[in-house]
Amino acid sequence: MQMVINSMAVHTSGNKNNPAIIFVHGFPFDSWMWHKQVQRFRKEFYCVTYDIRGLGESYVGDGQYTMEAYVSDLMSIIDHLGIEKPILCGLSMGGYLALRATEKFQERFSGLVLLDTKADADDDKGKLVRANKINQINIDGLEAFVDGFVPPLFAEEAEKDYKKLFYETIHRCKQNNPLGVKGALIAMLSRTSTVKFLKKIKIPTLVISGSQDKLTPPVKMRDISEKIPNSEFAIVPRAGHLSPLENAPFVNDVIEGFIKRRVLIK
DSSP states (O other), rough: EEEHHHEEEEEEEETSSSSSSEEOTTTTTGGGGGGGHHHTTTTTTTEEEOOTSSTTTTTHHHHHOOHHHHHHHHHHHHHHHHHSSOOOOOOOHHHHHHHHHHHHHHGOOSSEEEEEEOOOOOOOHHHHHHHHHHHHHHOOHHHHHHHHHHGSOOOOTTTHHHHHHHHHHHHHHHHOOOOHHEEEEEEEEHHOOOOTTTGOOOOOOEEEEEETTTSOHHHHHHHHHHHTTTTTEEEETTSSSSSHHTTTTHHHHHHHHIIIIISOOO
8 A cells, every 4th residue: 555644655565463564765765675575574564665755756845854854754654554563674774764763762663674784874984975976966967876876786796687676776766856865865974873872772683784785794784783782693695785675585584584583472
C-alpha cells in the first residue's frame, strides 16, 4: 500500500499484525532500493519503506534539511502507522538516521540493523567533500554528479555481472530533484557523531558490510560492531556499498537469521 504521511511517500507491505521492519534507504537513492528485502520479508513481517524527505517521490520543499528533521520524519511515520517497537534497518545515510533515532528513542525499537554506514560525523575534510558535491550539482547538474558518484558504490564487477540492476539504480538516482539531493548533503555534513552512543546500545544489533565496500570498508564496519555490546557482524561477499541490492539473498538470510535468533525470542 502506498500513502503520504507528513509529506513523505510511504509504502507498506504485509500484515500489520506481524512484527514490523522499517527500511531506511541511503543517498541518493529511494525506497526502491529495498524491493528485494520487501519481497522476502512481507509474508512474515510488516514491511515499511519510505522516500526520505527531498528524495524519490517525497516532498522537496526548500531543500534545507537536517538529520534531526529526518529523525522527526521517521518517528512521525511510526506514530501515524501505530507501529510498536519496530526493527530499524538503515543503509549508509539511512544508517546515520537510524543511529540518531536510536540514540534519541532507543526504547521505541526492538532491534537495529546497520548496513554499510558510519557512526562518526564528517571531519573538516569530509565536510568539504560534501560541499564540493553540492557545488558540482550547481555547476554540472545532477546527472553528471550521479554518473560520478553512484557507479563506484557498486562492487567492481557489478556493471558486467548485473547490468540491468546497475543501470536501473543509476537511472532512478537521476530522477531525484537536485534541490532534494543537495539538501541531503547538507543534512549529512551537519550531522552529529553517534560514536560515543554505540556502547550504550542495548537492543539487539546486526552490523553488515559489503566485502568490496570502498566507502565504509569491512574493517570500519567491524569497528562499529565491536563498540556495540553483543552485536553481530557479517561481511557480504560480492557486494560493495549497496549490499542489499548487490547480494540480496545473502543479506536477507543474515537479517532473517538475526531477527529470529535475537529479536523475536519467545
